[in-house]
Amino acid sequence: MTENDTPLLETHDVSLAFGNVRALVDVSLTLRRGEITALVGDNGAGKSTLVRCVSGIHRPQSGRIVFDGAETDFRSPEDARDAGIETVHQNLALVEDLTVWQNLFLNREIVRRLGPVALLDRRAMQARAREMVSTLAVNVPAVRSRVRRLSGGQRQAVAICRAAGFSSKLVIMDEPTAALGVQETARVEELILGLRDEGHAILLISHNFAQVMRLSQQVWVMRAGRCVGGRRTAETTGEEIVALITGALSN
Amino acid sequence: MTENDTPLLETHDVSLAFGNVRALVDVSLTLRRGEITALVGDNGAGKSTLVRCVSGIHRPQSGRIVFDGAETDFRSPEDARDAGIETVHQNLALVEDLTVWQNLFLNREIVRRLGPVALLDRRAMQARAREMVSTLAVNVPAVRSRVRRLSGGQRQAVAICRAAGFSSKLVIMDEPTAALGVQETARVEELILGLRDEGHAILLISHNFAQVMRLSQQVWVMRAGRCVGGRRTAETTGEEIVALITGALSN
Amino acid sequence: MTDRANATLVAGDGERWAAKLKDVGFWAEWAALVGLILLVIVFQALNPTFLSPGNITSMLLAAAILIVLAVGQTFVIATAGIDLSIASAMTLGAVVFGQAYTAQWGLALSAVAGVFAAAVAGLVNGLITAWGRIADFIVTLGMLSAASGLALILADGKPVTIIDPALLTLSTGRAGIFGYSFLIAIAVAIVAHVVLFHSRFGTHLLATGGSPESANAMGISTRRIKIAVYTISGMLAGLGALLLVARVGAAEPASNTSFLLNSVAAVVLGGVSLFGGRGTIIGPVVGALLLTALVNGLTLLGVSQFYQPLAVGVVVVLAALLTRFQR
Amino acid sequence: MTDRANATLVAGDGERWAAKLKDVGFWAEWAALVGLILLVIVFQALNPTFLSPGNITSMLLAAAILIVLAVGQTFVIATAGIDLSIASAMTLGAVVFGQAYTAQWGLALSAVAGVFAAAVAGLVNGLITAWGRIADFIVTLGMLSAASGLALILADGKPVTIIDPALLTLSTGRAGIFGYSFLIAIAVAIVAHVVLFHSRFGTHLLATGGSPESANAMGISTRRIKIAVYTISGMLAGLGALLLVARVGAAEPASNTSFLLNSVAAVVLGGVSLFGGRGTIIGPVVGALLLTALVNGLTLLGVSQFYQPLAVGVVVVLAALLTRFQR
Amino acid sequence: SGETTGTSPAAGGASTATPKIAAVIKGLDNPFFQTMKQGMDEQAATAKAPVTVQAANAITDTTGQADKLNGLAGQDFSCYVINPISGTNLVQGLAQLSAQNKTVVNIDSPIDAAAAKSANVKPATYIGTDNVEAGKMAGQRMTELLPDGGEVAAIGGIAGDVTSGARIEGFQQGIGPEVKVLQTVAANWERQTALTAATDVMQAHPELAGFFVANDDMGLGVARAVANAGKTGKVKVISVDGIKDALNAVKAGTLDGTVAQYPYAIGLMGVEACQAAAAGKTLPTNVKAPVELVTKENADKALAATPKPFGSYDDPFTSLIK
Ligand SMILES: Nc1ncnc2c1ncn2[C@@H]1O[C@H](COP(=O)(O)OP(=O)(O)OP(=O)(O)O)[C@@H](O)[C@H]1O
Ligand SMILES: Nc1ncnc2c1ncn2[C@@H]1O[C@H](COP(=O)(O)OP(=O)(O)OP(=O)(O)O)[C@@H](O)[C@H]1O
Numbered sequence A, B: 001m002t003e004n005d006t007p008l009l010e011t012h013d014v015s016l017a018f019g020n021v022r023a024l025v026d027v028s029l030t031l032r033r034g035e036i037t038a039l040v041g042d043n044g045a046g047k048s049t050l051v052r053c054v055s056g057i058h059r060p061q062s063g064r065i066v067f068d069g070a071e072t073d074f075r076s077p078e079d080a081r082d083a084g085i086e087t088v089h090q091n092l093a094l095v096e097d098l099t100v101w102q103n104l105f106l107n108r109e110i111v112r113r114l115g116p117v118a119l120l121d122r123r124a125m126q127a128r129a130r131e132m133v134s135t136l137a138v139n140v141p142a143v144r145s146r147v148r149r150l151s152g153g154q155r156q157a158v159a160i161c162r163a164a165g166f167s168s169k170l171v172i173m174d175e176p177t178a179a180l181g182v183q184e185t186a187r188v189e190e191l192i193l194g195l196r197d198e199g200h201a202i203l204l205i206s207h208n209f210a211q212v213m214r215l216s217q218q219v220w221v222m223r224a225g226r227c228v229g230g231r232r233t234a235e236t237t238g239e240e241i242v243a244l245i246t247g248a249l250s251n
Numbered sequence C, D: 001m002t003d004r005a006n007a008t009l010v011a012g013d014g015e016r017w018a019a020k021l022k023d024v025g026f027w028a029e030w031a032a033l034v035g036l037i038l039l040v041i042v043f044q045a046l047n048p049t050f051l052s053p054g055n056i057t058s059m060l061l062a063a064a065i066l067i068v069l070a071v072g073q074t075f076v077i078a079t080a081g082i083d084l085s086i087a088s089a090m091t092l093g094a095v096v097f098g099q100a101y102t103a104q105w106g107l108a109l110s111a112v113a114g115v116f117a118a119a120v121a122g123l124v125n126g127l128i129t130a131w132g133r134i135a136d137f138i139v140t141l142g143m144l145s146a147a148s149g150l151a152l153i154l155a156d157g158k159p160v161t162i163i164d165p166a167l168l169t170l171s172t173g174r175a176g177i178f179g180y181s182f183l184i185a186i187a188v189a190i191v192a193h194v195v196l197f198h199s200r201f202g203t204h205l206l207a208t209g210g211s212p213e214s215a216n217a218m219g220i221s222t223r224r225i226k227i228a229v230y231t232i233s234g235m236l237a238g239l240g241a242l243l244l245v246a247r248v249g250a251a252e253p254a255s256n257t258s259f260l261l262n263s264v265a266a267v268v269l270g271g272v273s274l275f276g277g278r279g280t281i282i283g284p285v286v287g288a289l290l291l292t293a294l295v296n297g298l299t300l301l302g303v304s305q306f307y308q309p310l311a312v313g314v315v316v317v318l319a320a321l322l323t324r325f326q327r
Numbered sequence E: 001s002g003e004t005t006g007t008s009p010a011a012g013g014a015s016t017a018t019p020k021i022a023a024v025i026k027g028l029d030n031p032f033f034q035t036m037k038q039g040m041d042e043q044a045a046t047a048k049a050p051v052t053v054q055a056a057n058a059i060t061d062t063t064g065q066a067d068k069l070n071g072l073a074g075q076d077f078s079c080y081v082i083n084p085i086s087g088t089n090l091v092q093g094l095a096q097l098s099a100q101n102k103t104v105v106n107i108d109s110p111i112d113a114a115a116a117k118s119a120n121v122k123p124a125t126y127i128g129t130d131n132v133e134a135g136k137m138a139g140q141r142m143t144e145l146l147p148d149g150g151e152v153a154a155i156g157g158i159a160g161d162v163t164s165g166a167r168i169e170g171f172q173q174g175i176g177p178e179v180k181v182l183q184t185v186a187a188n189w190e191r192q193t194a195l196t197a198a199t200d201v202m203q204a205h206p207e208l209a210g211f212f213v214a215n216d217d218m219g220l221g222v223a224r225a226v227a228n229a230g231k232t233g234k235v236k237v238i239s240v241d242g243i244k245d246a247l248n249a250v251k252a253g254t255l256d257g258t259v260a261q262y263p264y265a266i267g268l269m270g271v272e273a274c275q276a277a278a279a280g281k282t283l284p285t286n287v288k289a290p291v292e293l294v295t296k297e298n299a300d301k302a303l304a305a306t307p308k309p310f311g312s313y314d315d316p317f318t319s320l321i322k
C-alpha cells in the first residue's frame, strides 16, 4: 500500500520565536503511520511548542507541516481536530469548573435532535464517560464531579481518556504519565499500545527513558529549539539518546 | 543525642474529608531527622492532601501533628514556614504574573532599610536568584521573565529552588521531578542528597520507584486515604511496595 | 478492570440528595432564594399589604425588565465578561422603537427595529471584544457612552409618547396574579436555562468562561462564543426596551443607570461568579426579585428616602453573606 | 554548572532595551500614553487654545481628583477586586468633612475626620470581603449604597457651603502651570508607585491578585492584603473628598457616579488587567489625564452635547484598541 | 436641532455691541434644559450673536460641569450665561472669569451668595424662578383640588438633589393644614422608577389622595401608575416643569396640573442680558422668570404657545436692547 508508505506527519523547517526566545528553529521530522514515535529533550527544548504548532494552537512563523499527505495550515485547534489530530496537552486543557463528563465530551457533545433543536444527551454522555474513565483510573473519580476537585493524576487520566476516546489518525500525548502512579502508568501504556494496534499513530513526549524505549519505534531528540537527531528505537540505546539530548553527541 | 532520637514529624490519626470524599483516614506516620522519607501511593490516594495538612494549608478535622517535639496547630502556611517547613507543592504554588526572582523570594524578600521605610533590594534578589536557578536548570530561564512564559519543567525547577534556598528543618517535595528532563532530574536528586547531607529532613512524594529506592531511607505507602504501611527502604523491595500500593499485600 | 470500592468513589443517585442537603455549598447556591424568603417574611410581618395579591402582581411586573436584563447579563458574565452597556443598549432600543413608531412603521416593525438596534449594539461589543482582544469592561464602557449618545441624537433629546392598545395590554394585562410582562420574562428565563444547560452552545459558553485556553485547545471558537453572548445580551436589552416603553408609555433617551448596576447585582446575588465558567439562570432571576422586593418593601414601610440607600446596601451585603460558603 | 549558551537565555542589559522597543507588548503597556499624545495632537490642530498654559492648568486641575481615585482603584484592581464604592466613600468623606467644619471643628480636624470616615468605609469593605469571602463586586456595591445613604442622613440631604481661605488656595493656587491639587495627586501617585514596586507589601499585593492560592501557600495573608488595599482605596477616596470640597466649595451628599466609572476606566485604559496580578501606577494616571483631556477638548471644540457621549465612547474604545497586543 | 454657532474670530471682532456668548447649563438629557437651549439659540439667531452652549453629562455631574466652564473660561467669550447645578460648584471657574472682567449672567439656579463673595464673583444679573415658589404654587393647587384635605405623597429626584428638595419644600409650604404629606420617595428623575414607586405607595396607602412630583418626566410615570390602578381623577397628580408632553397630559386629564417654569424664556432672557451688557447698559440684579400653573382650563392655550409662556410676562431686557 503506497498510502501507508507516505509519512503521516512531516514538519519541514518549522520555526517559531516568542519575542527573543527562539522556541523552535528549523525543526524537521517525520512520523510514520501505525507507529509510536517518541519526542524527547530537556525542559524548555521546545517539545510542547512543536506540539502546539501541530495541533493548531500556534502557527509556525516559517516552515511547512504536512499531514496525511496534504499541506496543512491549521488556523485553530478545531481544524486540527477535524483533520484527525487529538492532543493531550501538558497543561491538560481541562476546564476546571466543568464536570468530568463535560470535559470528556467538550466540543464533541452527544445531542438528541427534537425537530430543529438539539439538546444535550446528558445520560448517554455520563454513561459513556463512566466507561471511559474506569478503564484508566484506579481511584475512579465521579464523572459528575467538577475537575477542580480531582487529584493531579486523576486529571491526567481524564485528559488521556478524552484524546483516546475519539477516533483519530494521530494522538499526541505531551508527558501523559508525568503525574501518574504505577498502576495508572501501566494502564496508560497498555492503552497507548492498544491505540497503536488499532492503527492510530501516536506522538509521545516523555522524560521517562524506560518508557520511551519500551513503547516507541522511533525517537526524535530536541535540544534548545532544534531537532538534533532521530533514531529507530531498536537500533539505539538509552546512552546514545542521552548523549544527543545533552549535546555530547551531535548528529 | 536524645534530640536526634525523637522523630522530626509525627502525624497521629489525621483525618480529613471533603464533603463525602474521605481524603485522609486516620493517617499515622513518622519522619526521622536527617533522612529522606518517601511517600508513595496511587493517584488520589491522599498524598498531597496530607502534605497540605502538614504545611498549614488544610487543617485536619481530627488527629494531631507533632513537629520537632511540639504539637502543632498551623493556622496558615506562614506558621508552617516559620516553624521550619518548606514545601514544593504539586501545583507548584507559583504566581504566574510575577517574575522568577519575585517568586523565588515571595514572602522572603530582601529589603534595604532607609530609616523607617524598607525598600526591596531588587539587585541583590536578582543576583541571588540567578545563582539559585542556574544550579538546577539546563535551559536557564531569565530571572526577570515572568513565570507565565516558562516551560513546565522550568517552572518546577523554580519551585524547587525556592524550597531549597531557605534553610529549614523539613523540606517537603510533592512529585518534584514529575515534569523534569533527565539532566534536570539528576540535578534535583543531587540537590536532595545535598540537602540531606546538610542535615535537613526531606519528605519526598514520587511515582518513580527507581528514584524512591535510590534516594530514600524510609517509605510510607498510602492507599485510598489510609496509610497502609511503612518500610525501611533497605529492607524492602520494589515488589513489596507495589503490593502494598495495590492492596495485594496488607500490613 | 472493574471499579473497586474506594474512598473517592462517590455514592449512587439515592444517597446523592441526602449528601447534597448536608453540604453547605448546596445551600449557598440557593442563597438568593433564602435571602428572598427571609426578606418576604420580615416585610410581611411588618406590613401585611406586602403579600396582598395586588402588591405581588405589581412587584412581579416591576421585576420583569430587570429579570430580562439579568438573564442577558448572566450569559455575558458566565464567559467572564461584563456588559456595562446593557442599560444604554436598552435606551437605544427604546428610542429606535419610538422613532420608528412615530414614523408610522407600525407596532410590529417598530418593535423589531428596536430589538435589532439593541442587538447590533451588542454585536459590536462582541466583535470588538473578540477581535480587538480588548477587556470587556472597557469595550462595553465605551458602548455605554456611545449608545446613550446615539439615543440622544436619534431622539433629539426628547421623549416620545407612545399610546398603543397592544402595548397597554402588554403592560397592564395579566393572567391571574401574573402580568404579561412578567410571564414574558419567565419565558425568557426558561429558554435561557435550556440554552445554558442543555445545548452545546451553553457548554461551550461555560468552557469559554472557565478556561479560554482549554476551550480553544478543544477547538471551541471562543471568539464566536463571545460575539454570540454579547449579541444575546443586546437582544435581551432590546426586549427589555419594549417592556420599558410599554410600561412607561414613552420612549425616552434617559440613561437608566440604575438598571445597569442592578442587573449585575442580581447576577452576583444569584451566585454567579464574575470570574466566569459557572452560572445558573434561576439564581439571577431570584436575585432580580430580591432587589425589586427590597425596594418595594422599603417603600411600603415608608422608610425615609435618606435611609433607603443604607437599608438597600446592608441587605445586599447580608444576602451575599449567605453565599459565603459557595465555591 | 555554569550557564550555557542556549535558546532561552535572555540577552544582557544592553540589548534588553533594543529588544523591548521592538516588542509590541512594550508599546501596548504605554497605550494610554500613545492615546493621550494622539488626542493632544488632534485637539491642538483643531483648536489652538487646547495647549494654552491656562487650559493645560485647568485640565490638570480637573484631572487631580480622578488621578487620586484611579490610584486607589489600581490597588484594589491589582488584587483582582474592584471598588464600586470609591465615589460614595468620597461623598461620605466630603459630607463628614462638611459637617465637622460647620460644627466648628476647625479645618485640620475636619479634614482628618473626612478622610477617616472614607477610610473606615474602605476598611469595612476589606473586612467583609476578606472574612465574609463574598465577591468584591457585591460588597462594594452594597457599600456604594450604604455610604451614600449615610452621607444623605448625616447631611440631612442638604449641601453645606464651605468657604475657607486655605481650601481656596488649595483649589486655585498653583506653582507654574501646576495647580496645588494636581501636585498633591502626583505626589500620591509617586508614593503609590514606590509602595507597589519597591516594598514587600506591593509584591504581596500583586501575588494576591495573581494567584491567591499560591500567595497563601507561601504564607502571605491574602486577607490582610485585601483589608489593606480597601482601606487605602478608602483613604484616597477621603483625600479625593477634600480636593472635591475645595474644588466645588461645598460638601454635598450628591452621588458622584461619574467618578466611579471613570476611575475604573482610567485604570483599565492604563493597561491594568481587571483579573489582577499586574499593574502600573503611571498607566492609570495617564488614563485619567486622557479621559479629562477628552472631555475638555470636546468642550473646547464646541461639539454638540448630544454628540459628546458618542465621541467619548468611540475614543475610549480606540484608545483601548492600542492595548490589544498586551498580554 | 439648534446647532451651536461657530466661533469665528470675525464674529467677535465685528462689533463691540455683539457679545460672544458661552453658556453652561445643567444637563441635556432632560427636555427642560433642551428648551432652555432652544431659547438661547433662537434669541442668539435674532441678535446675530454667536452662542456656544455646553451642558453637564447629567444633572448630578457637579464637577463635570465645573470642568466644562473651566474649558470655556480660557477662551475669548465676552459673556457667560451659567446655570450651576449647585450653589457653589462653578465658583472656581467664575473666579477666573471675574478676574478677566467678563460678564456673568446667572440663570435658573442661583450662585451661593457667600461663595460668590469669597471668590469675588459678581454676576451681572440673576434670571430665574424660585423652585420653592414653584413648589408652593403646586401645593396651593393641591389644596384646591382636595377641598376635604387628604394624604398625599411626594416623589422626588435623586435623594439629596437640591432642585428636588426645594420644590418639595415649597410644596409643603403651599399646602393647607388639611393636606398631609405622608412620605417622600426618591425616584432618581427616572420615569420608570417613579412609576414603580407610585405603584408601591398606592399599595401601602389605598386611601391616598394625590402625588406631588418634582418634575414632569417623573410626573408622567406617576400618572401612568395612577391610570394603571384605575384611579385617574381620584388620585391627583401635580408636577413641575411644563414640558410639552406634560401639557398634553394635563389636557387629556391624566395629569392634574403642572407648574410651568418656561426655561425657554429663561434662556432667551439670558442671551438678552448679554446683549444689554455688551451695549453698556446697567442690568437689573434680579429678574423673575415667568411661572404659570397649567390646568385643564388653560392647557390649550399653554400648548399653543409652548415653549413660550402663554401669558404675558415682564422682560426688562427688551427695552435695554432696543
Ligand atoms: N507563550 C510563550 N511565551 C514566551 N516564551 C514561551 C512561551 N511558550 C514557551 N516559551 C519558551 O519556549 C521554550 C520552549 O518551551 P516548551 O514549553 O516548548 O518546552 P518543552 O520542551 O515542552 O519543555 P518541558 O519538558 O519542560 O515541558 C521555553 O524556553 C519557554 O520558556
Ligand atoms: N479541595 C478538594 N475538594 C474535594 N475533593 C478533594 C479536594 N482535594 C483533594 N480531593 C480529593 O481527595 C482525594 C485525594 O487527593 P490528593 O490530591 O491528596 O491525591 P494524591 O495522592 O496527591 O494523588 P496524585 O498522585 O494524583 O497527586 C482525591 O480523590 C481528590 O479528588
Ligand SMILES: [Mg+2]
Pocket: A047, A048, A049, A090, A174, B151, B152, B153
Ligand atoms: Mg512541555
Ligand SMILES: [Mg+2]
Pocket: A151, A152, B047, B048, B049, B090, B174
Ligand atoms: Mg498529589
